[in-house]
Amino acid sequence: MTVAEKKDLKVIVFQLKDEEYAIEVDYVTSIEKMQKITRIPGVPSYIKGVMNLRGVIIPVVDLRSRFQLEEIDYEENTRILVLNKDGDEIGFIVDGANDVIDISSTDIEPTPEVVGGVKEEYLRGVVKMGDRLFTLLHLEKILPKVKD
Amino acid sequence: MASVLVVDDAAFMRMMLKEILEKNGLKVVGEATTGDEAVRLYKELNPDLVTMDITMPEKNGIEALKEIIAADPDAKVLMCSAMGQQAMVLDAIQAGAKDFIVKPFQEDRVMDSIRKVLR
Amino acid sequence: MSQSEYLEVFIDESEEHLQAINDNLLKLENEPDNMDIVSEIFRSAHTLKGMGATMGFEDLANLTHNMENVLDLIRNGELEVTPEVMDIIFDAVDDIEEMVTDIASGGDGSRDIQEITKQLESLQGIETEDAGEEVAATATAAPTTETSDEIEETFDEYELTVLSQSEEQGYKAFKILVTLDEKTMLKGVRVFMVFETLEEAGEIIKSTPSAEDLENEKFELSFVVTLLTHESKTDIQKRIEKISEIASVKIEEVNVKQEKQKKLALEEKEHQEAQQKEEKGTKGKKEKKPSQQSSSPKEKSSSNKKQKGMELNKTIRVNIDRLDVLMNLFEELVIDRGRLEQISSELNNNELQETVERMSRITGDLQEIILNMRMMPVEQVFNRFPRMVRSLSRELNKKVKLEIIGADTELDRTIIDEIGDPLVHLIRNSLDHGIETPDERVAKGKPEEGIVKLRAFHSGNHVFIEIEDDGAGIDKEKIMNKALENGVVTDEDLEKMTDQQIYSLLFASGFSTAEKVTDVSGRGVGLDVVRTTFESLGGVVTVDSELGKGSLFSIQLPLTLSIIDVMLVEVAQEKYAIPLTAIVETAIVEKKDVYNAHNQKVIDFRGKVVPLVFLDEIFDAPLKNEEQDFYSLVIVHKGEKVAGLVVDSLIGQHDIVLKSLGNYLTNVFAISGATILGDGQVALIVDTNELIK
Numbered sequence: 001m002t003v004a005e006k007k008d009l010k011v012i013v014f015q016l017k018d019e020e021y022a023i024e025v026d027y028v029t030s031i032e033k034m035q036k037i038t039r040i041p042g043v044p045s046y047i048k049g050v051m052n053l054r055g056v057i058i059p060v061v062d063l064r065s066r067f068q069l070e071e072i073d074y075e076e077n078t079r080i081l082v083l084n085k086d087g088d089e090i091g092f093i094v095d096g097a098n099d100v101i102d103i104s105s106t107d108i109e110p111t112p113e114v115v116g117g118v119k120e121e122y123l124r125g126v127v128k129m130g131d132r133l134f135t136l137l138h139l140e141k142i143l144p145k146v147k148d
Numbered sequence: 149m150a151s152v153l154v155v156d157d158a159a160f161m162r163m164m165l166k167e168i169l170e171k172n173g174l175k176v177v178g179e180a181t182t183g184d185e186a187v188r189l190y191k192e193l194n195p196d197l198v199t200m201d202i203t204m205p206e207k208n209g210i211e212a213l214k215e216i217i218a219a220d221p222d223a224k225v226l227m228c229s230a231m232g233q234q235a236m237v238l239d240a241i242q243a244g245a246k247d248f249i250v251k252p253f254q255e256d257r258v259m260d261s262i263r264k265v266l267r
Numbered sequence: 268m269s270q271s272e273y274l275e276v277f278i279d280e281s282e283e284h285l286q287a288i289n290d291n292l293l294k295l296e297n298e299p300d301n302m303d304i305v306s307e308i309f310r311s312a313h314t315l316k317g318m319g320a321t322m323g324f325e326d327l328a329n330l331t332h333n334m335e336n337v338l339d340l341i342r343n344g345e346l347e348v349t350p351e352v353m354d355i356i357f358d359a360v361d362d363i364e365e366m367v368t369d370i371a372s373g374g375d376g377s378r379d380i381q382e383i384t385k386q387l388e389s390l391q392g393i394e395t396e397d398a399g400e401e402v403a404a405t406a407t408a409a410p411t412t413e414t415s416d417e418i419e420e421t422f423d424e425y426e427l428t429v430l431s432q433s434e435e436q437g438y439k440a441f442k443i444l445v446t447l448d449e450k451t452m453l454k455g456v457r458v459f460m461v462f463e464t465l466e467e468a469g470e471i472i473k474s475t476p477s478a479e480d481l482e483n484e485k486f487e488l489s490f491v492v493t494l495l496t497h498e499s500k501t502d503i504q505k506r507i508e509k510i511s512e513i514a515s516v517k518i519e520e521v522n523v524k525q526e527k528q529k530k531l532a533l534e535e536k537e538h539q540e541a542q543q544k545e546e547k548g549t550k551g552k553k554e555k556k557p558s559q560q561s562s563s564p565k566e567k568s569s570s571n572k573k574q575k576g577m578e579l580n581k582t583i584r585v586n587i588d589r590l591d592v593l594m595n596l597f598e599e600l601v602i603d604r605g606r607l608e609q610i611s612s613e614l615n616n617n618e619l620q621e622t623v624e625r626m627s628r629i630t631g632d633l634q635e636i637i638l639n640m641r642m643m644p645v646e647q648v649f650n651r652f653p654r655m656v657r658s659l660s661r662e663l664n665k666k667v668k669l670e671i672i673g674a675d676t677e678l679d680r681t682i683i684d685e686i687g688d689p690l691v692h693l694i695r696n697s698l699d700h701g702i703e704t705p706d707e708r709v710a711k712g713k714p715e716e717g718i719v720k721l722r723a724f725h726s727g728n729h730v731f732i733e734i735e736d737d738g739a740g741i742d743k744e745k746i747m748n749k750a751l752e753n754g755v756v757t758d759e760d761l762e763k764m765t766d767q768q769i770y771s772l773l774f775a776s777g778f779s780t781a782e783k784v785t786d787v788s789g790r791g792v793g794l795d796v797v798r799t800t801f802e803s804l805g806g807v808v809t810v811d812s813e814l815g816k817g818s819l820f821s822i823q824l825p826l827t828l829s830i831i832d833v834m835l836v837e838v839a840q841e842k843y844a845i846p847l848t849a850i851v852e853t854a855i856v857e858k859k860d861v862y863n864a865h866n867q868k869v870i871d872f873r874g875k876v877v878p879l880v881f882l883d884e885i886f887d888a889p890l891k892n893e894e895q896d897f898y899s900l901v902i903v904h905k906g907e908k909v910a911g912l913v914v915d916s917l918i919g920q921h922d923i924v925l926k927s928l929g930n931y932l933t934n935v936f937a938i939s940g941a942t943i944l945g946d947g948q949v950a951l952i953v954d955t956n957e958l959i960k
Binding site for chain 3: 039050088090
Binding site for chain 2: 276277452453456460463509585
């Protein structure tokens with residue numbers, strides 16, 4: 001980990017409500033347009049269901065709902081970020097994917113207690129680049145628990 | 149410096165072999181992942197030695213070996229086999245392979261074999 | 268992580284060798300004099316030792332080494348195969364198994380082997396004291412080939428003639444002792460290379476062991492080849508040394524005259540020995556020295572008859588992951604096929620329809636081939652049971668014979684992987700609760716030895732596995748009492764139950780009828796776990812029994828898992844798939860025919876009270892069903908119990924590919940997986956077992 005910390009980080013910046021958030025690009029396998037999601041009964045409400053990603057069935061989480069932000073109808077810009085963590089794929093619904101940028105670990109500052117209503121435990125830090133400010137997410141904390 | 153063409157469909161095995169070879173002063177001039185590619189690269193690069201995996205998709209190592217030997221009867225091909233492929237290895241030796249090494253590779257064993265083949 | 272691939276190979280091979288050792292040990296028990304079996308075991312142990320040492324698993328290497336020593340004593344006739352000896356060897360194998368299991372699960376394979384080592388050593392020690400002289404003799408005799416000045420080789424009449432003729436023609440004859448490197452793998456091929464190299468230089472007239480044994484790796488590390496050649500000793504030496512993995516080469520010229528004299532002397536000696544033996548009669552065994560001279564001519568004559576040559580196996584090893592990838596790709600194809608069929612029926616174009624039909628047929632054939640590739644014989648699972656039954660019956664002081672029938676019956680490997688443990692449980696159960704003690708059996712007029720039959724066979728789209736014993740049978744009264752005690756059933760329930768249903772109570776949660784808890788099945792795991800495992804594989808377990816005569820446990824399993832037949836239904840505008848295997852039939856009932864019983868809506872269906880399960884409620888559908896005057900039902904069963912699933916409409920029957928919901932979504936209530944429909948939509952598969960109480 002220490003080596004990784006020193007290195008520059010490539011992140012995907014995406015929109016959620018009126019804030020920008022980022023996630024390491026290494027985790028992202030693709031960005032999909034909104035598509036039909038099949039509801040799964042009896043699971044937490046932020047898990048919207050499953051979708052067919054080129055023949056693989058993957059769960060889809062609504063990040064607004066996960067962060068307890070107000071939910072809105074999906075629209076043209078809505079995207080599904082498909083992430084792969086240790087071989088398990090999962091989709092995150094976000095308001096829009098903005099761009100991919102390089103940041104240096106020195107740009108990451110500690111998180112203020114609450115950012116746009118998102119709990120601190122989900123966050124890894126705040127990145128300030130010029131007049132742009134976005135929050136780096138802590139993927140492990142956001143993912144649902146993997147059961148055996 | 150002797151030049152080597154490494155043939156194996158598994159990237160892991162190629163990586164592993166390459167590391168051993170280069171550490172011992174050999175030059176890996178090409179890597180092939182299928183039998184066909186091996187034959188093509190052999191003709192193109194004319195390496196001093198080929199390490200040839202046996203089990204590969206499409207054209208296997210033995211077929212590729214036969215084609216290489218047909219094109220260059222002096223070709224030095226070293227077969228890489230897994231345990232339990234006795235019959236295949238035997239086939240390969242009969243077809244003109246100079247020696248064989250068995251996975252898992254051990255550096256001294258691999259180099260011993262290569263030195264003998266190259267001599 | 269480079270070690271992991273090695274490790275995989277190591278574990279696979281080790282397991283194969285352990286299995287071979289186990290099989291052969293059991294054979295050896297029945298044929299204690301068959302030294303071929305001992306050699307086989309020795310070879311496996313030796314390979315294990317080599318592999319263990321290569322991977323740095325010292326305990327494994329040490330233990331196998333020790334076992335090898337004991338086997339060597341047996342092979343040399345210095346140690347008799349008694350049950351006690353077998354027990355110790357079996358224990359050692361158990362330890363090795365534990366080590367390999369530990370390694371497979373990420374451990375370092377270390378284990379306390381002091382006790383077993385002591386036992387193995389005592390086997391060697393006792394023998395050393397008993398027949399100290401003899402051991403000492405072989406100890407010096409064995410390495411002769413390596414250390415003594417002369418290479419041991421004897422020639423028969425014919426060979427001597429060839430030798431002297433060649434000598435006249437100016438050929439030199441060499442005895443060449445080749446010793447392979449200890450770590451040599453594929454020794455047979457290495458030998459072949461030596462032979463090939465030597466044949467470039469001259470003619471091989473003899474080898475010890477025989478060429479066949481050498482190619483089949485029936486030798487340790489050294490062998491002797493006799494070569495006729497014009498080349499010099501040094502040239503030959505150089506040729507062989509070019510081959511890798513050769514530890515040493517020793518060459519000696521054959522002195523034909525001396526060989527002839529040696530042979531005469533030997534014949535004389537044999538003659539004398541034979542006479543002595545006749546005179547001394549019974550003392551024969553101890554007198555017989557396992558010297559090479561006396562045994563090799565005999566071996567030779569038998570091995571000469573066999574033709575040289577290797578069997579070429581026309582199979583290749585394919586990584587199972589690749590088969591899984593192939594299967595996944597094929598599943599994609601099945602989905603697209605569904606889509607195409609749908610489009611083609613909508614477009615109603617003749618040519619298109621023909622093509623699609625043809626494609627369907629071909630993919631059907633392809634499916635069969637791919638599924639077949641994934642099939643493995645149940646032997647993979649069955650072959651561990653003889654060992655288990657042997658040790659269990661000793662533990663329980665019972666005499667049990669295990670008969671295995673249909674071990675070549677094939678099943679999908681996914682199923683094979685899962686059925687091992689539940690079968691172990693059932694067999695343990697038969698031994699523990701089924702088969703009586705020898706005394707009881709004799710008292711009942713049964714043969715002392717009980718029989719457990721493990722049978723596998725095909726029938727339609729299913730494979731049946733049966734475990735039958737000729738033991739005490741199941742005591743119906745005891746089960747009923749116990750079931751009442753535990754509150755599993757009521758008196759009323761029992762009255763309505765058939766015998767088989769009562770036996771099935773054995774599989775109810777927390778049920779154990781054993782009066783005394785034994786080590787064997789009193790492990791707190793009930794047969795209910797067995798049932799759940801089989802059911803999760805789409806299997807059905809039934810029991811039949813006759814008191815005093817025995818019991819029969821029967822498991823019906825699907826041939827393959829991944830592609831299943833389902834009924835697609837619509838519930839509140841969502842599509843669900845219900846496996847056909849669970850469906851009894853579909854029906855439509857009018858609402859006025861629905862009754863309330865104990866707050867539960869039920870119908871009278873063919874004279875049976877069938878509870879209704881409203882899927883829209885169970886699945887918490889956000890949208891509501893359209894109000895209709897009737898209910899569409901899918902009647903499903905779980906064993907003998909049935910329920911009516913209420914749906915909006917029946918879409919139809921489909922072949923679908925079962926897919927998992929992934930690691931994030933496990934244990935979703937009443938959903939066992941999902942599938943992708945022809946239009947790309949995902950439909951959930953209903954686990955009806957969870958809906959039937």
